[in-house]
Amino acid sequence: SCVSFILYFKSQELIFHKRHGVGKTSLLVQFDQGKFIPGSFSATVGIGFTNKVLTVDELKVRLQIWDTAGQERFRSVTHAYYRDAQALLLLYDITSRSSFDNTRAWLTEIHEYAQDDVVIMLLGNKSDMTSARAIRREEGEKLAREYGVIFLETSAKTGLNVDEAFMTVAKELVRCSVQLPVEPRFHLHDVMQPENEPSACCGFS
């Protein structure tokens, strides 16, 4: 048995027209290939995606991860993808205050465009760059708490929490889809028993 989910991966960073990528592509490469390829990724243009299959409680979960351009000029393109995504990964760079400030704006925006039961994860990337850190871990945790979303600090370079981040999202997606009592979006009842207690895990709390 296999279930599929669409993940939408987003970051945004524009400083005086100079691009400072927060590491989306690097994080996906680390997740996909288990290695860090430094430097020189060409800026993501438009939208690309990676497919990964994870196993959650013996259930195969296919994640279709859409890597989207952070740049403002692609906004109208990327808005269309909010609606289809079951999970949103919002990435900021712990060495960049502006990338962190942007996440608050997205969290508000998501309310408007995303499905109500979307799983949201906030990720603070480049956690290996301790001497350049501009955002304390507690600030990330606080923002995540405020919006009721999951939070982790990651490093595409060292691989810290990279697998954990996607595994956490996959588990949450399975848990949330199992809990839909009336019209399950995924027919999981053959393989898993629905839990009795509904929880506020899905979507904004």
Ligand SMILES: Nc1nc2c(ncn2[C@@H]2O[C@H](COP(=O)(O)OP(=O)(O)OP(=O)(O)O)[C@@H](O)[C@H]2O)c(=O)[nH]1
């Ligand atoms: N030290 C460190 N550097 C990183 C990390 N992740 C990415 N980088 C570096 O940051 C720069 C930008 O990374 P990209 O992966 O291209 O960023 P991006 O978010 O995909 O950029 P766009 O697709 O244009 O939005 C590159 O020089 C990477 O090598 C990390 O976890 N630690």
